[in-house]
Amino acid sequence: MELEQARKLWQPEPGWLNTATYGLPPEPVWDAVQRVLADWRTGRVSFEVWDESVDRSRAAFARLTGVDAADVSVGASASQLVAPIAAGLPAGATVVVPETEFTSILFPWLVQRDRGVRVRTVPLAGLVDAIDAGTDLVAFSVVQSADGTVAPYDEIVAAARAHGAFVVADATQACGWLPFAADRADAVVVGAYKWLMSPRGSAFAYLAPALRERMRPDAAGWYAGREPHASYYGLPLRLADDARRFDIAPPWLSYAGTAPALELLADLDLEAVRAYDVGLANRFLAGLGRPPGDSAIVTVDVPDAQERLARAGVRAAVRAGRVRASFHLYTTEADVDRAVEALTG
Template sequence: MELEQARKLWQPEPGWLNTATYGLPPDPVWTAMQQVLADWRTGRVSFEVWDESVGRSRAAFARLVGVDAADVSIGAAVSQLAAPIAASLPPGATVVVPEVEFTSILFPWLVQEERGVRVRTVPLDGLVDAIDAGTDLVAFSLVQSADGTVAPYDEIVAAARAHDALVVVDATQACGWLPFAADRADAVLVGAYKWLMAPRGAAFAYLAPALRERMRADAAGWYAGRDPSASFYGLPLRLADDARRFDISPSWLCYAGAAPVLELLTELDPVAVRDHDVALANRFLAGLGRPPGDSAIVTVEVPDAQEKLARAGVRAAVRAGRVRASFHLYTTEADVDRAIEALTD
């Protein structure tokens, strides 16, 4: 599908520049959600109908990031997906993380400190050099939530491989606009409600086979079974042989919305999506007299930004006087210009 054709599938109210907080659903998602809500309300279908969306979502996510669906686990949030990886670290292991990092990819390691796991934080621009022979795992966001900085993925992976360290990536703020090769890492964790524009409550993890061998499925339930439909009751333990053993029982309504948007994204040229989003971000920066960047998330400091944006009907994140604006498929040049006019008034 061509990008311009796909962009007609969204119905945003003008002024939404906050995909880094949550993405907006295209028409197929809205339609699917109305159907599943109606079915739930009336008891019209059995759960198997909703459950089909989980398999569709897993397969589409795998295609989107270039991995085998058998290596994808589904869940609800990045921290939950990271937990069994953190629990698999031996006492005395050292984890290196950027010092200003979103806590979903920081706290899972910190709670292991009572077992002797050591967490070392360093500036993001020093992360590559900080990976050494004493590093067992490096964890980072591919795109930083706070300011949109794109991490040097290839350099970090190369440094980690040189020292036999594991690589765990939170791609929540990247997947959906920034093309990358998930299988270069040992684990890639994605909350789907931002740039993938799914309902909150759907999340995915690429887990490399070698990493899975070190992990234990502490949250295993019926959905982690080799055959979930035959795993409702009783002994013996019969877990899936692939990444599904780390699945948690899915929130079906969320996945009913995730499947159509993930399938839509697989039909689009990922480079075209990136170019569209970054061009709008750079239009915004240019209008405020800032140099261009390489991210769909940008931050600028503007006095009285909250009030100025509110008066213009622009919705963006404002924290400590800094505007964080984010641009995606449904963003228009008119949205960008409205924000520029508001902030330069």
């Protein structure tokens, strides 16, 4: 599908510049959620019908990120998917993380401190140089939530590989607008409710086979079974041989909307999405006299910015004390110009 054709699938109220908080559903997503809500309300179908959306979502995420579906685990949040990776670290391991990281990719390591796991935080700009022979794992966001900074992904991976360290990336603020090679990392986790424009409650993890060997599926239930529908009751333990052994039973209502959202994005040229989103971000920056950047998320420090935007009907966020604006497929130039006028008028 061409980008301009796809952009007709949204009906947003003007002024939404906050995809970094949550994305807006295209019409196929909205329609799918309404259908599953009606089915739930009336009890007209069995859950197996809803479960088909999980398989579709897994396949679409794999296609979107260029990985094998057998290496994709489904869950409900980024931190939940990181947890078994952290639990699988050997006692005394050292993890290096940027110092201002979003806590979903920070707290899971910190709670392992009672086993002697050490977390070393450094500025993102110094992350590559901080990876050394004593580093067991490096964790970071591909795009920083606080200000939209795009991490030097390839350089971080190369430094980790040079020292035999694992790489875990949180792509929640990147996947859906920024092309990157997910399979270069050992794990990539993504919450789907932002740039993937899904209902909150669906999340994905690419888990490389070598990393999975060090992980323990502590949350395993019937959905992690080799044959889920033959894993409802009793012994023996019979888990899937691939990344599905780390699945948790999915929130079907969320995945009903996730499947069409990811399928839509997987059919688009992600480079064209990146160019569109970053182009709008740079239009915003230019209107405020700022130099252009390389991200769909930008932050600005303007006196009374939040109040000015609110009066103009522009919805943005405040992160780390600055106004954060984010731009995606349903954002228009008129939205950008409205925000610029509010901040400069």
